[in-house]
Amino acid sequence: MDNLKFENILGWKVPEGSLPCWVISESERLFSIKEKKPFYDYSPCCYFKITQRLDNNFIEGHLGHSEYKGKRFHDDISTSYEYFSNYQKREPVYFSFDRVSLYRLIEIIPNKPLSFILKRVDSPKAIKPNRAFMIMPFKIENLDNFYQSYIKNYLKTEFNIDIYRADDFNDNDIIIETIYNQIEQSEFIIVETSHPNKxxxxxxxxxxxxxxxxxxxxxxxxxxxxxxxxxxxxxxxYSFDNIDPFQKQLEHY
Structure with a gap:
């Protein structure tokens, strides 16, 4: 992961190998469900380093705070941080790495630094108007050019539709979850199936x-x-030598 990209956005540096994360309260989670909106308005104040994936739903790692004056990650539970207070009161504590996916704090193991067990929980994904996602193989020059010129630019210019693909997002340990979220939030999906790409x-x-x-x-x-x-x-x-029929069919869809 390129931490410098996050540093420019957040105003503080994310430690190497860590992900910026948002703390989401139960009330914020319920509001998001009611309004069917992702967590747009929340500022990341923490970072999380995944140490292991326990299974498809559970991850373990260390948590730090941008204003934490001690070591890089929490070594002990401090009630000066609301997520620790809520955890001790057995109130739900949630984290998000991309403002869409949601993880619930399940357990804090008293290691040095503390180990946090998080469970992925489903949260309704808001479909974003005029948004699409492209699934295709990469590093095929003529196909990349075709996508940029005759799909991405065409949809934006003619219909004001923004289309994205996986390489539009920063690589990190949970890139597949970002892809899942982008698929779920898009109004429609375009898939290039000419190549046997897994x-x-x-x-x-x-x-x-x-x-x-x-x-x-x-x-x-x-x-x-x-x-x-x-x-x-x-x-x-479609054919690279005859684009017009392709775009006319795409327009009808």
């Missing part, structure tokens, strides 16, 4: 499981036939 089909499957609106696109110069198990999903065929 990541593409994994993310494609996640979008299908979330019942998202999906458009698949496929280069007829590479693969002319759709796999039978995705033939029911809307598909647009």
């Amino acid at each position: 990541n593409v089909f994994f993310e494609f499957g996640y979008a299908v499981a979330k019942d998202k609106e999906i458009i698949t696109i496929q280069n007829t110069e590479i693969e002319k036939n759709l796999f039978f198990d995705r033939a029911h999903i809307r598909a647009i065929f």
Whole structure:
């Protein structure tokens, strides 16, 4: 993870290998659910270093605070921090690494530094208007150029739709969760299925499981036939030598 990028945004430096995180109260969580909005208005005051993933839902790590005057991470429980007070009172304490995903504090283990056990909890994702997500393989020059010129720029210019893909976000230990969130928040998904890329089909499957609106696109110069198990999903065929028919079909969708 590039900590300097976060430093410019936050005004304070995130220790190497750590993630900035937001402390979310129970009232803030309930408000977000009621309004169906992500946690936009909260400023990150903490950072978290993941030491191990216990399973798909639980992570363990160390927590620090931007104003913490002691060591880099908390060594003991201090009631001067609200999350410790709430934990001792058995009130829910939540953290978010991207203002969308939510982790609940389950246990604090008295190590040096303290070990925090967090559990991923589902929180309703607000769908952002005029937003889409692109699932495609990377580092294929002509495909990257096609995406930038004839999908990304076209959707923005003609329909004021912002489309993103995974490399628009900072790499970190939970990048796959960021991808999940982007898929869930998007109005529709475009998937390039010409290449047998495992990541593409994994993310494609996640979008299908979330019942998202999906458009698949496929280069007829590479693969002319759709796999039978995705033939029911809307598909647009394209060629690098003939862009107009592709964009006209995309407009109708």
